[in-house]
Amino acid sequence: MQNYSSRLLEEAVNEFSRLPGIGRRSALRLALHLLRQDESRSDALGNAILRLRGNIRYCNRCHNISDEELCSLCADPKRDNTILCVVEDIRDVMAIENTSQFRGVYHVLGGIISPMDGIGPNDLNIESLIVRTETEDIQEIIMAMPATTEGDTTNYYLYKKLKGKVPAISAISRGVAIGDELEFADEITLGKSILNRIPYEKLSD
Amino acid sequence: MQNYSSRLLEEAVNEFSRLPGIGRRSALRLALHLLRQDESRSDALGNAILRLRGNIRYCNRCHNISDEELCSLCADPKRDNTILCVVEDIRDVMAIENTSQFRGVYHVLGGIISPMDGIGPNDLNIESLIVRTETEDIQEIIMAMPATTEGDTTNYYLYKKLKGKVPAISAISRGVAIGDELEFADEITLGKSILNRIPYEKLSD
Numbered sequence: 001m002q003n004y005s006s007r008l009l010e011e012a013v014n015e016f017s018r019l020p021g022i023g024r025r026s027a028l029r030l031a032l033h034l035l036r037q038d039e040s041r042s043d044a045l046g047n048a049i050l051r052l053r054g055n056i057r058y059c060n061r062c063h064n065i066s067d068e069e070l071c072s073l074c075a076d077p078k079r080d081n082t083i084l085c086v087v088e089d090i091r092d093v094m095a096i097e098n099t100s101q102f103r104g105v106y107h108v109l110g111g112i113i114s115p116m117d118g119i120g121p122n123d124l125n126i127e128s129l130i131v132r133t134e135t136e137d138i139q140e141i142i143m144a145m146p147a148t149t150e151g152d153t154t155n156y157y158l159y160k161k162l163k164g165k166v167p168a169i170s171a172i173s174r175g176v177a178i179g180d181e182l183e184f185a186d187e188i189t190l191g192k193s194i195l196n197r198i199p200y201e202k203l204s205d
Numbered sequence: 206m207q208n209y210s211s212r213l214l215e216e217a218v219n220e221f222s223r224l225p226g227i228g229r230r231s232a233l234r235l236a237l238h239l240l241r242q243d244e245s246r247s248d249a250l251g252n253a254i255l256r257l258r259g260n261i262r263y264c265n266r267c268h269n270i271s272d273e274e275l276c277s278l279c280a281d282p283k284r285d286n287t288i289l290c291v292v293e294d295i296r297d298v299m300a301i302e303n304t305s306q307f308r309g310v311y312h313v314l315g316g317i318i319s320p321m322d323g324i325g326p327n328d329l330n331i332e333s334l335i336v337r338t339e340t341e342d343i344q345e346i347i348m349a350m351p352a353t354t355e356g357d358t359t360n361y362y363l364y365k366k367l368k369g370k371v372p373a374i375s376a377i378s379r380g381v382a383i384g385d386e387l388e389f390a391d392e393i394t395l396g397k398s399i400l401n402r403i404p405y406e407k408l409s410d
Contacts, residue, residue, distance in 0.1 A: 005277050005298070006270045012257040015250040020238050026226065028296065031257060033225050035270070039258050045220040046254035052217040053239055053247035065211045065240070072210050091233065093210070 061132070063108040063125045065090050073097075073105060080104045082139040086129065086158060088112045088151075092144060104142075107132065112145065113154045121157055129158075133165040140168040147174045173198070266337070268313040268330045270295050278302075278310060285309045287344040291334065291363060293317045293356075297349060309347075312337065317350065318359045326362055334363075338370040345373040352379045378403070 004010040009031055016027035034042040058064065059071035066072070073079060073093070083104030087093055093106050109124040132138065143158055145151035155171055162169055175193030176185045209215040214236055221232035239247040263269065264276035271277070278284060278298070288309030292298055298311050314329040337343065348363055350356035360376055367374055380398030381390045390398075
């Protein structure tokens with residue numbers, strides 16, 4: 001039990017250390033850092049946190065985080081609304097946007113099916129995805145789940161739910177990472193990349 | 206450049222990532238974590254940060270962080286006011302308090318002399334330390350600086366300033382850590398521990 005000599009400091013350390021990956025020692029370092037900074041800096045942080053949770057909204061259509069009813073991606077007339085990419089959370093939207101390889105729209109599940117963590121299909125934005133297949137003109141759904149057991153389970157569940165509702169359902173490819181030597185790829189990935197090989201003429205650069 | 210789809214989220218990520226040791230990726234993880242939590246949790250964090258910087262005070266006597274004019278250590282009648290331990294910052298006060306080996310009082314310099322970082326004696330609470338030697342009945346000053354070049358420089362500067370003003374000036378001992386085998390101690394530490402050897406009868410458990 002530490003003696004913080006200040007209730008205010010102790011409170012700040014307690015709250016910081018509730019954040020994931022921040023222990024009490026790091027929390028103290030952060031609090032002392034704020035005390036050394038100009039007051040405007042910690043005001044900015046404190047207020048940004050209060051505004052974030054108090055005012056944040058989610059896109060009515062794709063559940064992406066948004067400041068408006070429709071997120072900037074759904075509202076963009078240049079996006080192709082017939083191709084829909086299903087992802088686990090908003091970080092995946094950002095990762096895919098950073099590739100500049102996808103011009104369609106998204107659907108954010110808000111998680112992934114994980115019985116170990118007690119997360120089932122009903123905890124995710126799957127019902128609204130089904131509704132979208134019925135109300136929008138979607139030609140293809142790309143499932144961009146992580147390459148994990150939970151990702152596979154979610155892919156399988158989504159495929160069963162979506163089959164017949166849209167002309168095409170695909171999943172992102174998995175295999176040896178670009179730039180990697182085969183000898184450094186783990187054997188499961190390498191094995192899968194052989195099983196799921198792609199006709200050379202279909203291979204895109 | 207990331208597209209955060211929400212200005213509120215981007216602001217929170219910007220502010221988190223200004224903290225030491227938190228990059229943009231961790232900052233995003235923290236912000237998304239807060240969004241998944243109950244609103245009361247992020248309110249508690251935001252308000253703790255605002256209150257910390259807005260209301261924190263420093264002990265009038267020892268510069269320890271405090272909610273009152275005198276910190277809980279200076280105000281404690283059971284502490285020995287004749288032995289004063291000089292430390293770099295409040296974390297060192299906590300570390301020494303955790304040992305339960307010191308019953309005197311402290312003086313927090315608020316930093317350490319470091320020409321590389323542009324920190325000189327005038328940036329530290331040294332003048333008020335001199336004043337304490339003149340107004341309080343101090344029998345011994347223990348300098349508890351880190352075992353670094355900056356710590357050595359600060360020790361030397363303090364010693365020159367304090368010499369003759371108090372009956373005794375000491376520095377905490379440096380050497381092989383308790384429980385360590387000699388073969389694993391670095392050679393500089395081991396060398397110093399031989400040069401600074403202590404008469405066996407003076408060695409305390």
